Every structure is written in structure tokens, then in C-alpha cells.
Amino acid sequence: MQPIKIGFWGSEGHQIHGQMDRYPQLQPVACGDMAPAAEQKLKDKYPDMVVCDNFDDLLNVDGLQMVSLCSKQRADQIEITIQALGRNIHVYAEKPCAIIESDLDRIIEAASKSQATFHEMAGTVYDQPYWAMKQLVAEGVIGDVVQVLAQKSYPMHERRPQCELIDGGLVEQNGVHAMRFVEHLTGLKATSTQAMQTPLGETRPGSDLQMACHITGQLENGGLYAVIANYLNPTGFGTWGNEMVRVFGTKGMMESVDAGKRTRLVVGDQDRGEIDTSGPAPDWLSLVLDDVLGKNAMPIDLQTELQPTRTVIRARATVTQVVVPN
Structure with a gap:
């Protein structure tokens, strides 16, 4: 089978070019x-690579079948996504693929009419230990899911965008990972959502960056979820992300903490210790x-793939903004 001709x-x-x-x-x-250095590296590795000045030129490259999108402004990614799908070119898009719900629906509609496929970079739980946890829920090992607690923490650095239109902001670009822990891992859809966010700790003048948020709501089975996301992971923690997931069910509970380094499964009166993560997890991009x-x-x-994105879009649309006292 011939390889898929892709543009970045x-x-x-x-971005997946590396x-x-x-x-x-x-x-x-x-x-x-792309950054000039990144474009040059691609040209060095792929001498026939065409460097394009605009997206129309990219779509017109001979034989192009797929695009991978990581736009400088996430708000601008919507139109080019729809443009590519209209040309029957497959799209793989950085999250959040939309920052308002009507645009998310436009993407889904465009994908339904296209001969090409659309997917978001949505592989958060398609990795261990989260894949093993997903299987345990599906097998009913901990019973019905009653409550889920999830966390995603990144470090703060000066490259963090000062405008939420660039990456969707804390609730959407960071919180979506934690919502995937809630919805993709359990297989349950959130039916309500509310959020609160604070800029406490952001010191750059004129920035609208939010430093911490929480998102809470109800799951479709009547259970509850709570998510926290922030830019407060200290470099001494040792990993770029600090993730935590705890799932409480009617028969037991399981957890992954310290960015997946420690896990535990307890069912009834049995502490089963670490979750077995020896099996392979499917690779999202390969899927x-x-x-x-x-x-x-x-x-x-x-629809299921994009459900966590929909939830965080709704959360951000109605978020309660904390005003930090002087």
C-alpha cells in the first residue's frame, strides 16, 4: 500500500513532523x-518537501492526501479544517480543534459530508496506565462508576500564550486532557459542567492567562466528576505533566498518580496493588x-472522540472568573 502524502x-x-x-x-x-528552523530541518530530511506560504498552496501540492494542523492561533484552525475536508483531504488537528461549540459542530458536519476523515489529537487515554484503567472499568471490576477525580498540571513558562485565542486557554487546552480521563476512560458522557478559574500567579502585564481552574459536573449515569488543571507543576517534579486519576465505583476504586508512576486497584476487601499495565496500549495516531x-x-x-472537547468548551463558555484581590 502506498504511503499517505501528508502536509504539516x-x-x-x-505537531507530528518529528x-x-x-x-x-x-x-x-x-x-x-512553521518556525524557520523546523521548516529547514524538514527540507534537509525531505529534499522534495514543498514549503508553502499559505494554506491554499499547501492544499494544492500535488497528491496531498492529509494535513496535520497546529495553527499559531487555534481560533484560526476552524476554517482551514473545513476547507481541507471540503477538498476531501484528511485532517488531524491539535486540541482543542475548536474553541466555541458552534465551530465544533461545523467541523463534525463538514466531516460527515466529506470523503475524508477528521480526527483530533485525542490519544490521552490510549497510553498506559490509562488504557488498563479503561479496560478495568469496561470489565466492571470496580462496579458502576460513581465519582471521578482527575488532574492535569503543566509547568509555567514565559512561552505560555498571553491570549487564550492562541491555544484555547487553560480550561480548553489543558483541561481537555483531564476531561478525557473522565469521559474516555470511563466511557461516560458528562451531562452538565461548570468551571471556575483564577489568574493568581500570572505576573505578565496585559496577560489573560489563567493559572488554575476546576471543572465539575454530572455524568450520564448519575455519577459525579471533578477536574483540576493548572500551570503550577514545579520543575522539580521530574516530568513535564503531573497527572492524577481516581475512579470510585460501587465495588472498588483505582488510581494513577505521579504522572502514571504509581497505580493502585482496590476491590472490596482486596488491595490488589499496582494495576497490571504490561499489555500494549493502542497507539492513537496508528488508529x-x-x-x-x-x-x-x-x-x-x-462524537465520542470530541465529547471531552465539547465539555471543556461548554465549561469555558460559562466559567466563573476569580478576581484576585489587590
Whole structure:
């Protein structure tokens, strides 16, 4: 089977151009809107790579079949997503793929009308130990899920955008990981959501960066969830992200803490110790590429894939803003 000819647009986020050795299914043919150093590295590695000045030129590169989007402003990513799908070009988009709900619905509608596929970079739980936890929930090991607590913490640094239009802001670009822990891991959809956020700790003048938030609500089975997200992970913690997930069910509970380094499963009066994570987890991008190639269907439909994004969009739309006292 011939490889998929892919173009890269933007590098504001988790652009996949540096992972090509892992994915022989992809053949890079074009790029644009990236840092000059990144574009030059691509040209050095792929001499036939076409560097494009605008997105129209990228779409017109001969044989282009797929684009990976990490736009400099996430708010600008919507129109080019729809433009690519309208040309029947597959789209793999950085999260959040939209920052308002009507735009999310526009993407889903465009994907439904296109001969191409759309996917978000949504593989948070398609990695250990979260994949093993997802299987335990599905198998009913801890009973019905009653309450979920999830955390995503990143470090603060000067490159953090001072405008939320660039990456969707704390609630959407950071909180979506924790909402995937809630919704993708348990298989339950959030039916209500509310959020509060504070800029406490952000000292740059004129910045609208939020430093911490919490998101709470109800799950479709009547259970509850609570999420915290922040830019307060100290460098001494040892990993870029500090993740935590605790799931409480009618038969037991399980947890992953310290960025997945420590896990525990307790069922009834049995402390079963660490969760078995020895089995392989599916690679999200490989699943996406199998879908593009028509080899296998995705394990979840697009509405389910984008449900955590929808939840954090709704949370941000009605967020309570803390005013830090002088």
C-alpha cells in the first residue's frame, strides 16, 4: 500500500513532523506556517518537501492526501479544517480543534459530508496506565462508576500564550486532557459542567492567562466528576505533566498518580496493588492512520472522540472568573 502524502501546517502544539520514523504509513510532502528552523530541518530530511506560504498552496501540492494542523492561533484552525475536508483531504488537528461549540459542530458536519476523515489529537487515554484503567472499568471490576477525580498540571513558562485565542486557554487546552480521563476512560458522557478559574500567579502585564481552574459536573449515569488543571507543576517534579486519576465505583476504586508512576486497584476487601499495565496500549495516531487507509474503523465514533472537547468548551463558555484581590 502506498504511503499517505501528508502536509504539516503550523507548529503551535504537538505537531507530528518529528515522529515520522515511527509512522512509515506517512510520506511528508509539504509544510507551512512553521518556525524557520523546523521548516529547514524538514527540507534537509525531505529534499522534495514543498514549503508553502499559505494554506491554499499547501492544499494544492500535488497528491496531498492529509494535513496535520497546529495553527499559531487555534481560533484560526476552524476554517482551514473545513476547507481541507471540503477538498476531501484528511485532517488531524491539535486540541482543542475548536474553541466555541458552534465551530465544533461545523467541523463534525463538514466531516460527515466529506470523503475524508477528521480526527483530533485525542490519544490521552490510549497510553498506559490509562488504557488498563479503561479496560478495568469496561470489565466492571470496580462496579458502576460513581465519582471521578482527575488532574492535569503543566509547568509555567514565559512561552505560555498571553491570549487564550492562541491555544484555547487553560480550561480548553489543558483541561481537555483531564476531561478525557473522565469521559474516555470511563466511557461516560458528562451531562452538565461548570468551571471556575483564577489568574493568581500570572505576573505578565496585559496577560489573560489563567493559572488554575476546576471543572465539575454530572455524568450520564448519575455519577459525579471533578477536574483540576493548572500551570503550577514545579520543575522539580521530574516530568513535564503531573497527572492524577481516581475512579470510585460501587465495588472498588483505582488510581494513577505521579504522572502514571504509581497505580493502585482496590476491590472490596482486596488491595490488589499496582494495576497490571504490561499489555500494549493502542497507539492513537496508528488508529487514525488505519482509519484513513480504510484498514480498520476507529474504536470510538467522532462524537465520542470530541465529547471531552465539547465539555471543556461548554465549561469555558460559562466559567466563573476569580478576581484576585489587590
